[in-house]
Amino acid sequence: MTEIRHIVFDIGKVLLHYDPSLPFSRLIPDAAERQWFFDNVCTSDWNVEQDRGRTWEEAEGLLLVQHPSHAENIRNFRRHWHEMIPHAYDDSVALMEALIDGGRDVTMLTNFASDTFREAQERFTFLKRPRGVTVSGDIKLIKPDRAIYDHHVKSFGLQPAATLFIDDSQKNVDGAKDAGWQAVLFTDAATLRSDLAERGIEA
Template sequence: MAVSAVLWDIGNVIVRWDPRTLYAKFFKEPAQCDRFLSHVCTVEWHVAHDLGVTFADNRAPLLERFPDYADAIHAWETRWWDMFSGPIAETEAAIEALHAAGVPQFALSNMSHEVFDGITAMSPAFERLGGYVISAEIATMKPDPSIYALACERFGFAPRDFLFVDDSARNIDGARALGFDAHHFTDPAALRPALEARGLL
């Protein structure tokens, strides 16, 4: 059966997010930046934010372990928005085109509840989405099957009805295992052809 709705990831699908966008400016030497992101504020450490832990609570142990990096650790929150380089134009255009075609659209994202409002203010395309499931609100992240199930329940569609778009291969595999059609977002130029191939545009 043909898909009839789109379920979007947000980070690096609708808006570009990369801690290096901030910390490459914060540290003078690339090696310093690499060390900080691989040993202090790591991706694994950041996962706690997506599970609902506050920035303040999550940084407290790091401040004790790495006092010399205190300013940089605080910057993960105080300069959070410097990690973004704006919306992805091809995705914005696709969301607008889908909206014009009457295709229901929603979002399923691993994201902190503390930054949700600011992120969704970055583009008018977010106004076209009919609802959100955010990992921090349920302390569960993709690719856990329960978060996909919640999205289906909340939005009133079965997995087979959705095209799921995500930049993470792990999340894509998790969705496909549950019966979703899925597009692995690696090249913005490939998005519209993927939508057209499914008859959504």
């Protein structure tokens, strides 16, 4: 196994908590009605296109035509987005910052809409500490597409075999491996610390 020289973090559910149901538990109190809304209106497939670079204006416009009776809650998705990211995972953040402070080369690769990522950076300033970040919404590519991993490698001068990727999604981990990276599935900071130690990385 090639020695790790570059460490790449995902952000959502690795460094930041993300849960769209948080504001909607208040906005749509009935659980069955709320689930229907997420299954049929503001779906995961709809939301991921903002990660791919579609504007919120366009995204909302599409749904307003299809579901005019849900106009207010369609707009509420972006309007209350900040409530979906209530806090960071302090133990994961501490681990990432320890790697940076220890001289490790740390970057981030995330599926994130451009505008909401900049909002998150201002709220959670540790997101400015790594050497850089590839934001899917900026380049209109998303994980696990091979192209986004190759783009990150080229942008930051990484050697794929010497790069360790950390993500909470198995398909994104598999995508990194298919691109020639090493990768681990994130479950919690303690497990990640062990995964790093197995590869000779102390933090």
